[in-house]
Amino acid sequence: MEHGEASSTTCLPSTEQNPLQNLTFPIKQQRETKLQSSKTTKGRQKIEIKEIKEKNRRQVTFSKRRTGLFKKAAELSVLCGAQIGIITFSRFQRIYTFGNVDTLIEKYLRKAPVMLRSHLDGEALTGEEDVDGRMWWERAVESVREEEMEEYMKGLHGLRENLWKKICEMGGDPTVQMNAQAFPNPMAPTDWKITDENLTVRNDQGHAGKW
Amino acid sequence: MEHGEASSTTCLPSTEQNPLQNLTFPIKQQRETKLQSSKTTKGRQKIEIKEIKEKNRRQVTFSKRRTGLFKKAAELSVLCGAQIGIITFSRFQRIYTFGNVDTLIEKYLRKAPVMLRSHLDGEALTGEEDVDGRMWWERAVESVREEEMEEYMKGLHGLRENLWKKICEMGGDPTVQMNAQAFPNPMAPTDWKITDENLTVRNDQGHAGKW
DNA sequence: CGCTATACATAACT
C-alpha cells in the first residue's frame, strides 16, 4: 500500500448511517483530487432500482446479481435446512435455474390439493361425474378426484424426467443454464461458493414430510 | 476495534480532509471511555454456513434472510427486466413463494419441449403410436406430439387457476405464504421495499416472447 | 421488531 503522498489515510472510524439527513459536513474538499494519488476507483455507487438502460451495464449487473442471488439462496438453504428453487428468465428468455426446480415444482403443485383437501375435510366429496363437456381440471377444484391428480402429477413428473434425460444426452441447450443446490442439509461448510461442482443437477429429495 | 484505539491512529490531516466521505465528527469520541460506554452491540458476526442448531436463532435467520432474498430478487427483476420466481419450503414444509410462480412454472415446463424441438429440427417426427402400454409421457420425449403437450399445458394452467381461485375464496391457507413481484418492467423507483402492497398475487404476464 | 457494528455484495473502473 503505497499511499505515497496525499494523506488519504482512509480513516473510517465509524461507518454510521445517518437516520434521515446525511449532514454533509462542510468539509473543505477543495482539491486534493489531484495527483491521481487517492482512490483508484469510486467504489460501489448507489443506484436507483429501475430498469438499467445501457445494455452492457445491464448485462453485467444481471450476471453478477444473479450469482449473488443464487449464493444467498444456497446459504439460506443450508443455514435453515430449507428447500429453495429459483426460476429466472432473462429478458431474452434465456432461463437460469437454481435448485431442484422440478422436485420443488411438483411439491408446489401438489401442495394446493393437500391444503384444499384438509380444508374441505368432512365435506364428503361425492365423486362428481363429468356431466358436461368440460375437462376434469375445469370442474370445481374440490371435485378433482385424487386419482386424477395422481395421474396428473405422474405425468408431470414422468415428462420432466424424460425431457431432462433427453436434454442431458444432447449436451444441453445454450438457452438453458441451471445451478443445482438447495441441498436440504449439509455440505462442507468450507467450500461454500457456487463452484462448478455445484452447478450440476442433483437428485436430492430431502426430508419431505419429515416435519 | 475500540474507537479508543482508532483515535490514536486517527488520520485527521491538518490541512487536507477526507476527499469524498463525510465522516461523522470524530471529536466526541476522543477518549470518553465510560459514561455511555462504547459499543452497544458487537455488530454482525461472522457465521459458518452450516445448519443452525438453535431452533430459535434458525427461525429468525430464516425469516430475515428469506426477506433479503426476495428483496434481492425483486431488485434484479426490475434492474434487468427479468422474470423471477422463487419457491421455498421451510423445514416444516411451509411454503413461501416469490413472483408469478405459476406463470414461470408453465414457461419453464414449456421451455424444454421448445428447445428440444428446435434441436430436432428437420428430423421429421413421424408420429409414433402408442404401440406399447406406456403412457404418452413415458414414450421418448421427441415423440410427444404437440397436441398432447398442448393438452397437458392447458390442464396445468387450468388446474392451477381453479386451485388459486378456490384458495383465495377460502382466504388462504396458513401453510402458504406468497409474495408477488418479479414485475417484468417498472414500478415507482421510490417505493421499492417489499410492502404489503407487493405481497399480493399479481396477474402479470409481462413481455413474453418479446425478445 | 428496532438498533448497531460489521460481514458481505457489488458499481465503477481496468
Add this chain to the structure above:
DNA sequence: AGTTATGTATAGCG
C-alpha cells in the same frame, strides 16, 4: 475477469 471503495444485508442483543 480482477480490483477497490462503498452500499447493503444481517448477527447478536434489548
